[in-house]
Amino acid sequence: MNKKTWVPSILVVLALVVTSVGIAQAKSEDSVTVYSSRKEHLIKPLFESFTKDTGIKVTYLTGKGGALIERLKLEGKNTKADMFMTVDAGNLWYAATQGLFQAVQTQTLKSNIPSHLRDPKGLWTGLSVRARTIVYSTERVNPTDLSTYENLADAKWSGRLCLRTSKKIYTKSLVASIIYHQGKNKAGDIISGWVNNLAATPNAKDSHIMNAIVSGQCDVGLVNTYYFGRLIAKNTNVPLKLFWANQDTTGVHVNVSGVGVTKYATNAKGAIKLLEWLSGAKAQAIYASLNKEYPANQNVASDEVVSSWGSFKQDKMNLAQTGVLQADAVKLMQIKGYR
Amino acid sequence: MEKNCLKSKIWISVLALLVAMPIFVVALSWLFPERELWAHFSTVLLPSLISATVVLLIGVGLGVTLLGTILAYLVVMVEFPGRRWLEWALFLPFAIPAYVLAFVYLGVFDYSGYAQVWMREVLGLPGFDIRTGSWAIILTFVLVFYPYVYMMARASFKRQKINIIEAGQLLGASPLRVFFKISLPMARPAVAAGLLVTLMETLADFGVVSLFNFDTFTTVIYSAWGDFRSIELAAQLASLLVLVAFFLIFFEKKARGQAKYYSNDVSNKKPYYALGFFGWLISLFVFCVFMLSFAMPMLQLIIWGWASMGQEWSVKYVDLIISTSVLTTSAALITVSIAIILALPNRCKRNSPWLKGLISMATLGYALPGSIMAVGLLYGINQVSEISVYFGGQSINHIIFGSIALLLFAYVSRFMAIGYSSIKASAEQIKPVFTQSARLLGASRLRLIWQIYLPMMTPGILAGGLLVAVDVMKELPATYLLRPFGWDTLAVQVYELSAEGLFERAAVPALIMVLFGAVLMLIFQLLDKKSSKNL
Numbered sequence: 001m002n003k004k005t006w007v008p009s010i011l012v013v014l015a016l017v018v019t020s021v022g023i024a025q026a027k028s029e030d031s032v033t034v035y036s037s038r039k040e041h042l043i044k045p046l047f048e049s050f051t052k053d054t055g056i057k058v059t060y061l062t063g064k065g066g067a068l069i070e071r072l073k074l075e076g077k078n079t080k081a082d083m084f085m086t087v088d089a090g091n092l093w094y095a096a097t098q099g100l101f102q103a104v105q106t107q108t109l110k111s112n113i114p115s116h117l118r119d120p121k122g123l124w125t126g127l128s129v130r131a132r133t134i135v136y137s138t139e140r141v142n143p144t145d146l147s148t149y150e151n152l153a154d155a156k157w158s159g160r161l162c163l164r165t166s167k168k169i170y171t172k173s174l175v176a177s178i179i180y181h182q183g184k185n186k187a188g189d190i191i192s193g194w195v196n197n198l199a200a201t202p203n204a205k206d207s208h209i210m211n212a213i214v215s216g217q218c219d220v221g222l223v224n225t226y227y228f229g230r231l232i233a234k235n236t237n238v239p240l241k242l243f244w245a246n247q248d249t250t251g252v253h254v255n256v257s258g259v260g261v262t263k264y265a266t267n268a269k270g271a272i273k274l275l276e277w278l279s280g281a282k283a284q285a286i287y288a289s290l291n292k293e294y295p296a297n298q299n300v301a302s303d304e305v306v307s308s309w310g311s312f313k314q315d316k317m318n319l320a321q322t323g324v325l326q327a328d329a330v331k332l333m334q335i336k337g338y339r
Numbered sequence: 340m341e342k343n344c345l346k347s348k349i350w351i352s353v354l355a356l357l358v359a360m361p362i363f364v365v366a367l368s369w370l371f372p373e374r375e376l377w378a379h380f381s382t383v384l385l386p387s388l389i390s391a392t393v394v395l396l397i398g399v400g401l402g403v404t405l406l407g408t409i410l411a412y413l414v415v416m417v418e419f420p421g422r423r424w425l426e427w428a429l430f431l432p433f434a435i436p437a438y439v440l441a442f443v444y445l446g447v448f449d450y451s452g453y454a455q456v457w458m459r460e461v462l463g464l465p466g467f468d469i470r471t472g473s474w475a476i477i478l479t480f481v482l483v484f485y486p487y488v489y490m491m492a493r494a495s496f497k498r499q500k501i502n503i504i505e506a507g508q509l510l511g512a513s514p515l516r517v518f519f520k521i522s523l524p525m526a527r528p529a530v531a532a533g534l535l536v537t538l539m540e541t542l543a544d545f546g547v548v549s550l551f552n553f554d555t556f557t558t559v560i561y562s563a564w565g566d567f568r569s570i571e572l573a574a575q576l577a578s579l580l581v582l583v584a585f586f587l588i589f590f591e592k593k594a595r596g597q598a599k600y601y602s603n604d605v606s607n608k609k610p611y612y613a614l615g616f617f618g619w620l621i622s623l624f625v626f627c628v629f630m631l632s633f634a635m636p637m638l639q640l641i642i643w644g645w646a647s648m649g650q651e652w653s654v655k656y657v658d659l660i661i662s663t664s665v666l667t668t669s670a671a672l673i674t675v676s677i678a679i680i681l682a683l684p685n686r687c688k689r690n691s692p693w694l695k696g697l698i699s700m701a702t703l704g705y706a707l708p709g710s711i712m713a714v715g716l717l718y719g720i721n722q723v724s725e726i727s728v729y730f731g732g733q734s735i736n737h738i739i740f741g742s743i744a745l746l747l748f749a750y751v752s753r754f755m756a757i758g759y760s761s762i763k764a765s766a767e768q769i770k771p772v773f774t775q776s777a778r779l780l781g782a783s784r785l786r787l788i789w790q791i792y793l794p795m796m797t798p799g800i801l802a803g804g805l806l807v808a809v810d811v812m813k814e815l816p817a818t819y820l821l822r823p824f825g826w827d828t829l830a831v832q833v834y835e836l837s838a839e840g841l842f843e844r845a846a847v848p849a850l851i852m853v854l855f856g857a858v859l860m861l862i863f864q865l866l867d868k869k870s871s872k873n874l
Binding site: 033039040041042059060061062063064066067068070071074075076078079080094165167172199200201202203204205206207208211212214215216217227230326327330331334335339 | 379383384445449450451455456466468470471549550551552554558561562564565566567568570710713714717718720721734736737740741816819820822824825827831835836838839840
């Protein structure tokens with residue numbers, strides 16, 4: 001490289017940068033902007049179908065939940081986002097406490113989504129339900145030995161248990177529900193029991209837990225149902241089964257993915273339209289089949305594979321509690337050495 | 340003369356301050372104490388965390404220093420079978436993002452991976468959890484980061500005067516003695532620079548540590564932010580990381596000592612010839628490193644990618660590739676331009692300790708976890724907005740947030756250390772005699788820069804630019820938060836798929852990334868060959 005090429009190349013880049021900054025994001029009336037912590041491949045088909053039905057375009061930006069919330073807060077009144085979409089009620093609850101949402105309570109939503117899956121003030125709406133329950137090896141576990149989440153702390157599971165990391169929101173919400181039902185002290189004992197029974201360092205992913213059980217590293221674990229659904233879609237005769245936990249006590253821990261319309265939405269009308277559409281039969285069927293989740297809309301049937309796991313009693317704890325108790329849950333897990 | 344100095348000092352300070360802005364924002368978090376949370380963190384988490392982080396740093400530091408230096412020495416000083424292509428092949432692991440390598444290793448070597456299945460079923464050995472303890476994660480980091488040391492050490496060995504080594508040989512010193520007494524001390528500054536970069540990158544890593552579920556400072560920073568909703572505490576913890584990085588820089592300067600060697604003759608003559616069995620042994624060793632750090636993970640990615648190509652490939656990839664290329668090139672060029680200004684030898688800088696301090700500040704962003712850095716930037720911009728609103732002006736948040744400019748700013752702040760260290764190293768290689776004679780002959784400063792400094796610094800500039808480009812290509816957290824609508828990159832795609840556990844599909848964008856990186860390496864190789872001919 002000689003000096004003659006230096007200056008022009010730098011100038012060209014600077015010009016590039018300036019022009020790309022100059023391209024303002026023109027926003028038209030017939031488009032809705034969504035910030036989403038759900039991954040692109042899970043939301044794109046929904047949005048495309050919505051645009052086909054209504055002619056309203058959807059622009060979206062995916063990101064990590066916490067970071068997007070921070071960004072929304074700082075953007076304040078000038079935010080481009082009309083809607084925020086995330087997983088786990090704890091995250092939705094937190095976004096609501098930060099004043100990021102506006103209340104939306106329409107007749108359509110009330111008739112489509114049961115009330116325990118919606119924020120009481122209408123700040124957010126759950127759109128799909130996932131259950132976190134026990135998965136076990138059909139080769140090495142007799143299902144009659146299984147009963148509750150709490151029972152996995154029993155010494156009989158010593159060296160046979162695989163869990164997901166305590167850093168994942170799904171674990172935090174489950175532990176929050178145990179604190180809610182059992183109180184802090186008992187919950188602490190249960191976590192200690194789990195940690196003592198671990199066959200391996202807690203896994204980063206639910207899929208790793210299932211791989212570990214299949215390969216014999218452990219015999220039981222806790223997973224979100226749709227991860228199991230994805231696995232058997234790939235490999236039908238995998239020697240694993242789901243067991244519905246706590247059927248004689250509190251019920252299976254469920255959680256939601258959901259959305260809220262942002263407080264400073266420039267196109268709130270469009271966002272509400274999208275929200276209602278997402279709660280309707282067509283979108284709910286996409287949720288059910290695409291990601292093997294349970295539709296929040298009770299009139300929509302689950303995916304065939306999902307139905308084959310049978311019905312179960314749900315934990316009816318108000319989901320906002322997962323948010324309220326989240327910090328307690330994390331503290332407890334950190335103290336008990338659950339990584 | 341004096342006035343000149345003032346002007347250049349102001350220029351350099353303003354640039355350095357801008358680049359260091361996120362660091363200052365993070366440091367300001369101490370204005371908002373979080374007593375209650377600190378109590379929990381300091382009793383429950385910090386003790387085990389500090390020991391884990393220290394173990395990790397020592398392990399990775401020793402590993403990359405040994406591996407990087409030995410490999411560099413072998414390919415530069417020794418002739419052995421296959422040396423020519425291995426010398427370049429060893430750069431290739433740069434192109435694989437650390438988190439990709441981590442998920443490949445876990446997929447292969449974890450209890451359920453086929454390596455262990457084969458060990459248990461064929462060899463009858465007991466299975467084990469590779470995520471217990473810290474050896475596996477240290478090994479992973481070493482295999483990802485050794486190229487930093489390798490690259491810097493190789494450049495340094497290449498510039499060593501062959502005749503010194505030959506003199507050593509004539510006096511009957513053994514090859515090992517020559518290595519320890521002559522070559523290694525001369526390469527020390529370069530090795531230290533590579534080591535520093537590695538340790539900073541290890542400190543800031545989030546992807547690898549979360550896959551291994553290994554607790555370091557970074558994971559606790561995320562816990563403070565994500566679980567306890569305290570961005571302040573997260574920033575305070577992050578500023579401790581910066582402090583650690585500051586110490587590392589200090590030690591690196593100490594490690595250099597007053598060592599200065601000037602040499603510009605790059606020679607391809609090898610002082611040692613390893614023939615026969617011994618030569619093949621060296622070949623085998625170097626080849627094994629290449630296999631483990633590049634060929635095997637690539638093969639695994641190809642197997643996975645092959646299976647999911649049909650499902651994963653779409654028109655979208657054209658956009659991903661364009662976005663990645665534009666961001667990579669622009670960020671590298673801007674970073675390198677600023678790094679050159681900061682690194683140019685300058686009388687005014689020499690006798691101004693605070694200016695040197697400022698420049699060091701500008702390189703600290705590398706030790707900050709990407710997310711914290713990004714949020715720090717957002718907060719910094721927000722402060723500017725609030726001041727402007729206070730004086731009856733406009734908020735600039737919505738203009739700056741989600742603009743390309745901000746993302747590039749983040750890249751420059753984050754990767755300045757990489758560009759700067761390699762450019763600075765090349766600036767230090769210039770013999771003062773050149774500049775003194777040019778000055779005596781009445782050359783102006785500008786002419787000095789154009790005709791002496793820049794041409795002589797070209798290898799360092801190229802290396803710095805390449806390293807920044809590859810790092811930008813792999814960068815995830817800051818890109819994920821700050822990117823404008825529709826500016827997804829390959830790294831974002833890899834993350835979105837692997838976060839859902841869809842590793843087979845994630846292999847497709849990962850492979851494209853590696854190809855991309857390999858192309859960058861190739862360009863670098865060509866330019867590097869050209870520039871060393873011109874010297």
